Amino acid sequence: MVNGRNVERRTILKAAGATAATLGLAATTGCGGDGGTSADGTVTIRYAWWGAEDRAERINKTIALFEKKYPKIKVKTDFQPYLDFWKKFNTQASGGNPPDVFQNAIGFLRKYDAKNVLLDLSEQVKAGNLRMDGFRAGLEKFGEIDGKLLGVPVGSNSMALVIDKPVYTRAGVKPEQGWTWDDFDAAMKKIRDKTGRAGDSGMYGVMYLYDPYLRQQGKAFFTEDGLGFTEADLTEWWTKAKKGVEEGVYADPKKVAQIKPKSAVAAELAGSEFTWDNFTVRYTSEGKSEYGLAPIPTTDGKKTGQYLGSLMLSASKRTQHPKEVAQFIDFMVHDPEVAKIMGYDRGVPATQAQYDAYKPADPVNKAIAEYEESLVEAGVLEPITPHPEGADICEAAFLRIAEELALGKRSVDDAVKQFFTESKTALGS
Structure with a gap:
């Protein structure tokens, strides 16, 4: 994935x-x-x-x-x-x-x-x-x-929250499996107030975080035929993201754009960032701090909406x-x-034989393996939602339009309307 x-x-x-x-x-x-x-x-x-x-x-x-x-x-x-x-x-x-x-x-x-x-x-x-x-x-x-x-599948990964561990420690924040979005929001404010850093890099364009968030509520980003959420749903999500920036709990998108390709966490603009667990290696190579993986917040304290994603090998007909x-x-x-x-x-090996064959010695890859093992043990993993034809175009549109919104080039209402217009065309609906 x-x-x-x-x-x-x-x-x-x-x-x-x-x-x-x-x-x-x-x-x-x-x-x-x-x-x-x-x-x-x-x-x-x-x-x-x-x-x-x-x-x-x-x-x-x-x-x-x-x-x-x-x-x-x-x-x-x-x-x-x-x-x-x-x-x-x-x-x-x-x-x-x-x-x-x-x-x-x-x-x-x-x-x-x-x-x-x-x-x-x-x-x-x-x-x-x-x-x-x-x-x-x-x-x-x-x-x-x-x-x-x-x-x-050749490997697996799942969404996670990459954290700057010393920052979270200074703020007195300890994320645990089952914490809620209310807990997360409170943690972001603690980090802002106690460390002077934004709690998170922001959630405007993280489609594969928005999907689990929707799944926690019995919806999904995609159904087999199209989108599994409404304009009202997306308006709520992007409004919350905008408010977080205004309150300083999410990083300033313009500053985040300026330091690309470096991440906001490694650049010390934010204390955490949602991403795929196997991307964690990049933070250690980019930054000077110690980084770790934390679980996805939940709506009800139980359902995370997570699944194992994967890169695959396919063959030509x-x-x-x-x-x-x-x-x-x-x-x-x-x-x-x-x-x-x-x-x-390419992610944690997909087969048990390969998983057993490679035992990482470095702390970062050990943490990735432990994180995925914790998801299996917690029983939170679900089947992935089917993606319809045109999903790749929707994903690209979500990323582009969210960035335009974050940089102040669109209002929330305009961004939502534009995304649904482009997605309906891509999905033929």
């Missing part, structure tokens, strides 16, 4: 240093043309993902292991920053030449299924080329849409090598050595 704001920040952080390497790798490994079969029976498949140099280095190591185990399967690779990846993928898919296997996310499954791009991997499971057992916390169901297996693609996916999600190489780069 991805969060637009944080994906953008993380991508920008890495892109500057990785651009030359990215272009170099793309040029040397190749990304076009159909995968084929050589005279000696060797098959070539194309694999594409988004990310930057550090992910590429890890993935190339895993591919070397795969090719050693399957010497008759060669893998051509291609990677891009997040936004560039989807631009290129759209062009390839429209031209009937998508990669054989590629990194994917929940917001794109229905979109590309409707465009007849994605291979239903169920037949490969039946044929024994792809195993769908041994996954953690129900993740094996994550890529199933309308009875079709369109994606296989046009691939000439479905068996080999399935074997590649199976290797990437089950082989223990892959987990030791990838670590938590």
